[in-house]
Each structure stands twice: as C-alpha cells, then as structure tokens.
Amino acid sequence: MGMTLTEKILANHSGASSVEPGESVWVDVDVLMTHDVCGPPSIGIFQNQFGEDARVWDKEKLVIIPDHYIFTKDKYANRNVDILRAFAADQDLPYFYDVGSEDYKGVCHIALPEEGFTRPGEVLFGTDSHTCTAGAFGQFATGIGNTDAAFIMGTGQLWVKVPETMRFEFEGTSMPPYLMAKDIILKIIGDIGVDGATYRTMEFGGPGISAMSMEDRMTLTNMVIEAGGKNGVVEPDAKTEAYVRERTDKDFDPVYSDPDATYHSKYRYNLEDMVPMVAKPHSPDNKATALELEGTDLDRAYIGSCTGGKLSDFEAAAEIIAGNDLKIDTYIVPATTEIARGLETHTLNGKPLMQIFREAGCKIGQASCAACLGGPSDTFGRLNNQEVCISTTNRNYPGRMGSKESQVYLASPYTVAASAVTGKITDPRVFIQQTVI
Amino acid sequence: MAKQDQIISGKAFVLGKNIDTDQIIPAEHLVYSLDDPEERKFYGRYSLSGVPDAESGLPQGNIPLVEEDKFESEFNIIVGGPNFGCGSSREHAPASLDIAGVQAIIAPTFARIFYRNSVDGGFVVPYESLEDLSKEVHTGDELEIHPEERVVKNITQDKEYEIRPLGSVADIVNAGGIFEFARKEGMIPCQ
Numbered sequence: 001m002g003m004t005l006t007e008k009i010l011a012n013h014s015g016a017s018s019v020e021p022g023e024s025v026w027v028d029v030d031v032l033m034t035h036d037v038c039g040p041p042s043i044g045i046f047q048n049q050f051g052e053d054a055r056v057w058d059k060e061k062l063v064i065i066p067d068h069y070i071f072t073k074d075k076y077a078n079r080n081v082d083i084l085r086a087f088a089a090d091q092d093l094p095y096f097y098d099v100g101s102e103d104y105k106g107v108c109h110i111a112l113p114e115e116g117f118t119r120p121g122e123v124l125f126g127t128d129s130h131t132c133t134a135g136a137f138g139q140f141a142t143g144i145g146n147t148d149a150a151f152i153m154g155t156g157q158l159w160v161k162v163p164e165t166m167r168f169e170f171e172g173t174s175m176p177p178y179l180m181a182k183d184i185i186l187k188i189i190g191d192i193g194v195d196g197a198t199y200r201t202m203e204f205g206g207p208g209i210s211a212m213s214m215e216d217r218m219t220l221t222n223m224v225i226e227a228g229g230k231n232g233v234v235e236p237d238a239k240t241e242a243y244v245r246e247r248t249d250k251d252f253d254p255v256y257s258d259p260d261a262t263y264h265s266k267y268r269y270n271l272e273d274m275v276p277m278v279a280k281p282h283s284p285d286n287k288a289t290a291l292e293l294e295g296t297d298l299d300r301a302y303i304g305s306c307t308g309g310k311l312s313d314f315e316a317a318a319e320i321i322a323g324n325d326l327k328i329d330t331y332i333v334p335a336t337t338e339i340a341r342g343l344e345t346h347t348l349n350g351k352p353l354m355q356i357f358r359e360a361g362c363k364i365g366q367a368s369c370a371a372c373l374g375g376p377s378d379t380f381g382r383l384n385n386q387e388v389c390i391s392t393t394n395r396n397y398p399g400r401m402g403s404k405e406s407q408v409y410l411a412s413p414y415t416v417a418a419s420a421v422t423g424k425i426t427d428p429r430v431f432i433q434q435t436v437i
Numbered sequence: 438m439a440k441q442d443q444i445i446s447g448k449a450f451v452l453g454k455n456i457d458t459d460q461i462i463p464a465e466h467l468v469y470s471l472d473d474p475e476e477r478k479f480y481g482r483y484s485l486s487g488v489p490d491a492e493s494g495l496p497q498g499n500i501p502l503v504e505e506d507k508f509e510s511e512f513n514i515i516v517g518g519p520n521f522g523c524g525s526s527r528e529h530a531p532a533s534l535d536i537a538g539v540q541a542i543i544a545p546t547f548a549r550i551f552y553r554n555s556v557d558g559g560f561v562v563p564y565e566s567l568e569d570l571s572k573e574v575h576t577g578d579e580l581e582i583h584p585e586e587r588v589v590k591n592i593t594q595d596k597e598y599e600i601r602p603l604g605s606v607a608d609i610v611n612a613g614g615i616f617e618f619a620r621k622e623g624m625i626p627c628q
Contacts, residue, residue: 155619
C-alpha cells in the first residue's frame with residue numbers, strides 16, 4: 001500500500017520499510033532548533049539528565065536562533081540569551097546566531113530556510129509550535145517541548161506517533177491579484193476549526209500550490225498548528241529545489257506521496273473562488289470575509305512575524321501603502337536581518353520599500369518576534385491597553401499580543417495595509433485595482 | 438506526577454474550551470528560570486493568569502487559580518473544555534500548572550503538543566473524559582479520579598463521569614516522564 005510524504009519520511013528515519021498512522025516510532029533527528037525562550041530550560045534538563053559535562057549528540061545538527069525577547073531591558077530575558085551564549089561556546093556549536101553579532105538572524109522559522117536547514121525529506125524538531133513552517137519544503141517539521149528537546153540533545157532520537165494525513169487540493173493556475181496565502185489558510189482554519197487537524201498532517205497540493213512561491217507555501221504550513229495539526233507539508237518541486245540548493249551544499253533526498261496513499265480526508269478549493277479573509281478576536285478560526293467586517297474601527301496595524309513578516313509580505317503591503325497617508329499607528333517588523341536588508345534594496349516604482357514605509361510614517365522595528373506574542377512590557381509594538389489591532393501574525397488568543405483587554409484581527413498583508421490607510425477594516429480589492437505594479 | 442493507577446482527589450478548577458498556552462502562562466512570564474528553585478515559583482504564581490477574568494473558575498468566573506500573594510493553588514484538578522492546551526509549544530505551560538500544585542487535567546480533547554509535554558515532562562496527568570465536563574462540574578467541587586475504574590467521582594454533586602484509559606502513554610506516565618521511561622527500557626544509561 002502506498003504512503004504519504006509524511007509517512008515515508010518517518011519510515012525512512014525509523015529504519016522501517018513502511019509505517020502506518022497510529023503507530024509510534026523512534027526517529028533519527030536531522031535538525032534540532034531552539035531559541036531564547038525554550039533553549040535555556042532545554043539546556044537545563046539536558047545537563048540534569050546527561051550530566052554537566054555531557055556533549056550534544058551532534059553539534060552540526062543543533063541550531064540555536066535567539067529571536068523572541070531580544071531588544072528588551074528585561075534582566076531575565078537577557079540572562080537567558082547569556083545562557084545560550086555560554087552553552088554554544090562550551091559545546092563549540094557552529095550554528096548559533098548570536099544577538100549583537102553579524103550572525104544575528106531574527107525569527108527562527110524564517111532563518112532556518114534562509115540558512116539552508118529546511119531540506120526536503122529530513123526530520124526537523126524545534127522548541128516552537130511554528131516549527132511546522134518548514135513543511136513547505138517537504139520536510140517533516142513539528143514543535144516540541146523542552147524535555148523532548150533535551151532528550152534529542154542527548155540521544156539524537158525522539159518517539160513520534162505517525163499522524164493521519166488530510167489532503168488539501170488547490171485548483172487554479174495562479175493567485176488572483178488580491179489574494180494571499182494568508183487568506184487561504186485563514187479560510188481553511190475557519191472551515192475545519194482550531195482542532196480540525198489535531199494529531200494530523202495537513203498536506204497541500206494541486207496546481208494552485210505549484211503556482212505559489214516558497215514564501216506563500218510557508219505561510220500555509222506556518223499556520224497548520226492553528227488548526228491543531230502536527231505538521232504541514234507541500235511536495236517539493238523545482239522551486240523548492242532551487243531555493244534549498246542556493247542555501248546549502250548538503251545532500252538531501254526529497255520524497256513524494258504515492259498516488260495510492262491513504263488519506264484521512266480530502267478537501268478541494270479553487271483559488272479563483274477565494275476572497276480576502278479575517279480571523280476575528282479571539283480565535284484563529286473565528287472567520288469572516290474582510291468585506292463583511294468593513295468599517296470596523298481599529299487603533300493599530302502590525303506587519304511582521306514568521307507568518308507575515310517575509311519580504312513578499314512587505315512587497316504586498318508597500319503596493320498599497322505607497323503614496324498614501326496612514327490613519328492609524330502602523331508597525332513594520334521584518335522577520336530577519338536578511339529581510340530587513342531586502343527592504344532597503346527591493347524597490348517599488350524605483351523607491352526602496354523601507355523608504356515607502358518611512359514616508360508613510362510607519363514605525364519600523366528590528367528583526368525579531370517582537371509583539372507577535374506580547375513579550376516583556378517594553379517589547380516593540382506590544383498592545384499594552386485596550387487597543388484594537390489588525391495584524392499579519394498567526395494568533396489572536398486573549399492577550400496574545402500583550403494586554404488581555406486588547407483585541408486582534410488576523411489578516412493578510414494586503415488587508416492589513418488597506419486597513420492602515422483607512423483606519424478601519426478594509427477589503428484590499430479597492431486598492432489593488434488602482435495599483436500599478 | 439501521579440502514577441497511572443494512583444487516585445487523585447481534591448478541588449476542581451473549571452475552564453472553558455480552547456484554553457491556549459498563552460492563557461495558561463502569558464509570554465511575558467516565560468523569562469524565569471525553571472531550574473532556579475526561587476525563580477521557578479513565579480510560574481506557579483502566574484499560572485492561568487492569562488485567562489479572561491470572567492472565564493476563570495467557571496461557572497461563577499472571576500476566580501484566579503492562584504491568589505495574588507500566593508505561589509500555589511488550593512485547586513489541584515483542572516476541568517476544561519475541548520482542545521485544552523492549544524497554541525504554543527511552551528513546556529512552561531504544563532510546568533506552571535505543576536508548580537502551582539495541579540496534579541491532573543480532565544478534558545474531552547487535548548492539543549497534541551501540550552498533551553505530549555505534560556506526559557514526557559512528568560508534570561500533570563492529562564485524562565480524556567468522554568463528555569465535556571466543563572459544563573457539569575463547578576469550581577470548588579470535590580473530585581476523585583479513579584484511573585483503574587476509569588471514572589471521576591464528583592463527591593460534591595454525587596455524580597460519576599467516565600474517562601478514557603491513557604493507552605500507549607501509560608508507561609511514560611508510570612515511569613514519571615520520558616527520561617525515566619527511556620532508562621527503564623535501557624535506551625539511555627542509568628545515572
């Protein structure tokens with residue numbers, strides 16, 4: 001019987017010729033990623049369990065990317081980065097992207113692909129639930145806790161229950177000009193619910209997916225956790241290969257779902273039928289179309305994070321913001337330093353994106369997770385009161401971006417930018433039709 | 438953590454559906470050391486502090502799990518609605534409940550990373566109930582969890598509810614976590 005892409009990767013990494021959903025297997029880990037929030041406690045458990053002098057199983061496979069609480073005066077947060085620094089030095093880790101150094105990257109889920117760690121066919125675990133982003137590259141990638149990370153640091157292995165796979169098939173040969181991957185994933189989460197994919201894989205395929213850029217695919221897989229999914233995958237293709245080859249010399253073996261693979265369920269969407277979507281407070285599945293919410297008053301717009309802080313997200317926002325005044329405070333936070341540099345070098349009608357944002361009066365932050373998850377009280381863009389914010393991030397739980405009194409609407413960079421211009425939730429189609437690209 | 442066959446008894450603290458890990462331990466508190474015996478107490482202090490006040494301690498609401506000047510709770514069994522523990526993979530979430538004195542959570546379904554962290558880290562036992570008990574049980578009810586009989590007894594209301602067996606994770610729960618389990622199985626050397 002055929003296997004899905006996810007089943008094949010888990011079989012290949014557990015020494016089995018085949019695996020079936022529901023069985024537990026021990027897999028060999030290709031990459032373990034951790035950051036400044038979960039790294040220190042993972043290191044603490046590793047040292048408690050394996051001894052103060054223990055060495056990690058393979059220093060080439062452990063990647064440490066501080067990104068959460070970086071530009072803060074919080075003494076505990078800064079102490080935590082010091083713990084990472086000392087551990088990386090002690091273990092002589094080649095892949096530590098230290099704060100304040102030229103190596104500093106920013107948001108781990110975007111840094112991982114930029115640095116060539118999202119290789120098709122491999123197994124990646126990370127101490128962050130959005131580790132599933134890397135599934136866009138045909139990698140098995142999922143989030144784990146500190147204890148599991150410490151276990152991998154010592155053994156290079158972890159047990160996994162093989163998930164059933166849900167297939168999401170996309171028709172359509174190109175994205176309509178007003179549509180973004182964020183609209184698609186918000187629609188799916190709204191359809192299946194915040195626990196609609198719990199314990200399962202969400203596999204995205206079909207001509208509509210082939211037409212998408214790698215960054216768009218990452219937006220889809222990033223948010224599978226918002227439906228409870230264990231991992232999300234897109235089958236690798238020429239675009240995947242080109243992206244990864246440009247960023248690593250390491251070999252990798254892509255795998256693909258068999259035509260006779262068994263699926264838990266199949267869903268079909270057509271890109272042509274889809275419209276700009278919004279998730280209302282306080283749940284990612286609280287869906288509405290942008291049109292239905294038109295006129296909703298806002299205090300703030302936020303463009304950033306692993307979901308909505310990639311170069312293409314800022315290109316989209318700039319298309320709408322260029323030449324317009326903004327009615328509300330608008331925060332721009334590039335996910336990584338590479339993207340921040342891209343904002344200076346990429347232009348729209350001859351003008352660098354960063355200049356467009358500055359001229360419009362946007363507040364520009366440094367590459368990091370920033371206010372996506374609230375963080376310490378001095379975090380850039382944090383919602384400290386009763387603000388109503390529209391954001392390109394991935395979660396709008398109570399208090400997610402700071403205060404329990406605040407409210408967050410999730411939307412695409414187009415919709416957030418259009419709403420920043422009007423000060424109210426706005427369907428971006430009005431602006432897109434006027435834009436000359 | 439309690440063993441699989443150990444009876445857990447105490448006071449219930451009731452929450453609604455989709456309790457995410459940002460509500461269990463808000464991100465601003467993820468800075469304290471879990472290794473430092475004094476600092477880690479703050480995780481108990483702020484456990485469930487992200488839950489909107491009206492939804493904390495149902496059905497009445499406005500009941501904090503841990504009172505303002507305390508680090509531990511008088512409640513040791515959480516009863517929640519479906520999809521308990523969704524969102525972030527922060528292990529600080531089940532750890533904070535454990536540090537606050539919570540021993541078990543009863544919910545019809547759990548988000549998978551939270552469930553896994555609870556078990557592998559040996560923090561709290563996640564029991565799945567057949568029904569959503571968050572509308573049956575009141576905060577403060579005296580409960581007894583009898584894992585071997587697969588029932589929860591509500592002493593206050595004189596009712597019984599069914600729970601599912603732990604299944605394949607029972608061995609890890611009994612061992613006290615993934616490290617203890619792996620040592621028992623000879624996967625990693627004993628200390």
